[in-house]
Amino acid sequence: MRTVYLDHAATTPIAPEVREVVARAMAECWGNPSSLHLFGRRARDLLDEARVTVAQALGCLDAEVFFTSSGTESDNMAIFGAARVAPPHKRHLVTTQIEHHAVLHAFQRLQKEGWEVTYLPVDSWGRVDPDDVRRALREETWLVSVMHANNEVGTLQPIREIAAVCRERGVWLHCDAVQTFGLLDVKVDDLGVDMLSVSAHKLYGPKGVGALYLRGGVKIAPLLVGGAQERELRAGTENVPAIAGFACAVELSQNRYAQAASCIAQLRERLEAHLLERIPDLQVNGHPEHRHPGILSVTIEGVSAESLLIALDRRGIAASAGAACSAGSIEPSHVLLALGMSEERAMSTIRLSLGRGNTPEEVDMAAEMIAEEAHRLRRRARAVASVR
Numbered sequence: 001m002r003t004v005y006l007d008h009a010a011t012t013p014i015a016p017e018v019r020e021v022v023a024r025a026m027a028e029c030w031g032n033p034s035s036l037h038l039f040g041r042r043a044r045d046l047l048d049e050a051r052v053t054v055a056q057a058l059g060c061l062d063a064e065v066f067f068t069s070s071g072t073e074s075d076n077m078a079i080f081g082a083a084r085v086a087p088p089h090k091r092h093l094v095t096t097q098i099e100h101h102a103v104l105h106a107f108q109r110l111q112k113e114g115w116e117v118t119y120l121p122v123d124s125w126g127r128v129d130p131d132d133v134r135r136a137l138r139e140e141t142w143l144v145s146v147m148h149a150n151n152e153v154g155t156l157q158p159i160r161e162i163a164a165v166c167r168e169r170g171v172w173l174h175c176d177a178v179q180t181f182g183l184l185d186v187k188v189d190d191l192g193v194d195m196l197s198v199s200a201h202k203l204y205g206p207k208g209v210g211a212l213y214l215r216g217g218v219k220i221a222p223l224l225v226g227g228a229q230e231r232e233l234r235a236g237t238e239n240v241p242a243i244a245g246f247a248c249a250v251e252l253s254q255n256r257y258a259q260a261a262s263c264i265a266q267l268r269e270r271l272e273a274h275l276l277e278r279i280p281d282l283q284v285n286g287h288p289e290h291r292h293p294g295i296l297s298v299t300i301e302g303v304s305a306e307s308l309l310i311a312l313d314r315r316g317i318a319a320s321a322g323a324a325c326s327a328g329s330i331e332p333s334h335v336l337l338a339l340g341m342s343e344e345r346a347m348s349t350i351r352l353s354l355g356r357g358n359t360p361e362e363v364d365m366a367a368e369m370i371a372e373e374a375h376r377l378r379r380r381a382r383a384v385a386s387v388r
Contacts (some may be wrong), residue, residue: 003316004362006200008355009151009179009295010320014245015204021248025241033238034229043240050247057250058196058213061189066212066230067243071178071199072102073147073223074212077234078174078195079106081220082143090142094171096120096153097338103145103176104334109140116140125287126155126339127367134165141171148186152335152351153286154295156180160213163192172218178210179292182253183261191306200242204356205249209242220224243355260356265293267354267363272296274367279374286348287338294354299341303377305350311373317366320351 005013029046031039041284048062055062068074083093095107097119107117114120115161118136128146137144149156159175174195177186182203188196195218200209214220214233226235240241253260275282285297300308306322312319321333331348341349352366 001316003365006319006352009353012204013202018245018248022241025244046244049241053247057254068210071197074197074210075102075211076106077223084221086142090118090138094118094144098335124340126150126153128157130161130271133162137169143172145174149179149292150181153297154292156290159191171327200246203249203253206242206245209246228331253305256270261293264354268296278371290370296352299345299349300374303348315369
């Protein structure tokens with residue numbers, strides 16, 4: 001059975017070049033990078049080279065890049081780290097209703113600790129209004145966190161405009177760019193952010209490694225304590241092979257991202273057009289222009305997303321209903337509800353996310369199968385309803 005992978009927003013397949021780099025690092029640079037002897041220096045050199053590579057891609061200094069175990073840790077490190085150094089009179093935080101759970105759950109925990117948090121609404125396309133950010137800021141506001149692209153519907157946020165608002169008021173801005181780094185041109189000075197979280201496995205790198213950018217002068221408290229690794233901001237021996245793989249994936253993406261983003265966007269548009277042709281009442285979610293090149297969220301009324309995904313999996317089509325970290329949840333997506341969608345329609349929504357390995361032929365085949373299974377499930381639902 002031929003398979004088609006349409007879940008790149010959950011994770012991407014590791015690139016062959018990255019696998020080779022990771023294997024070589026495990027064989028040749030297995031020393032502790034904090035050790036002073038030859039074996040440690042080999043690992044340290046590889047670590048330093050990787051940091052420079054990631055920094056160049058972000059357009060920042062290598063001293064502003066801190067390696068972590070994931071995008072989730074990077075988000076937590078930024079949010080909790082910033083909160084721990086806040087002055088006593090700065091106890092207000094701002095984020096949006098559609099953030100990844102790595103951000104939302106961090107803010108919810110801070111609320112339990114006595115912080116006040118404002119959760120900004122979004123429009124029906126999932127986009128934040130910078131004026132809403134401006135109105136939310138107060139004298140006691142310490143940190144704002146807004147994602148670059150939503151992981152479920154793909155809407156891109158006006159980060160530059162939001163950053164300008166935060167700078168005017170002297171408020172730090174954190175941005176989760178896990179979905180866009182490696183596919184779009186993510187430069188921290190261009191975006192104007194103070195902190196930015198990225199992850200390797202969303203750009204054809206290994207799982208278990210990410211990074212946090214901290215603008216020079218931004219001081220936060222460490223999330224993990226112990227050794228002096230990562231300039232005393234993230235204790236624990238660095239995962240050098242994974243970090244080397246991360247750097248390789250970043251380097252590959254920098255050579256390919258403009259062309260790759262354009263090709264992936266064309267495939268997404270092709271898939272969308274085919275689905276609209278075959279399922280006329282299908283609803284496309286997210287912003288029509290300011291959108292991630294590869295994410296397509298669609299609602300097929302009267303069709304259970306769970307049933308559709310199971311049927312597609314049996315036919316070799318891999319897709320999802322939203323964030324991978326929410327798999328198994330029977331609750332409707334918080335993102336879709338924030339867009340004003342009813343619970344019933346939210347439970348009829350699937351996410352199709354394309355990547356570098358997809359082809360027009362795969363897109364055509366997937367569209368045909370999605371339409372066939374959607375119509376089959378609708379017929380079955382009508383038959384069950386008529387019996388009742």
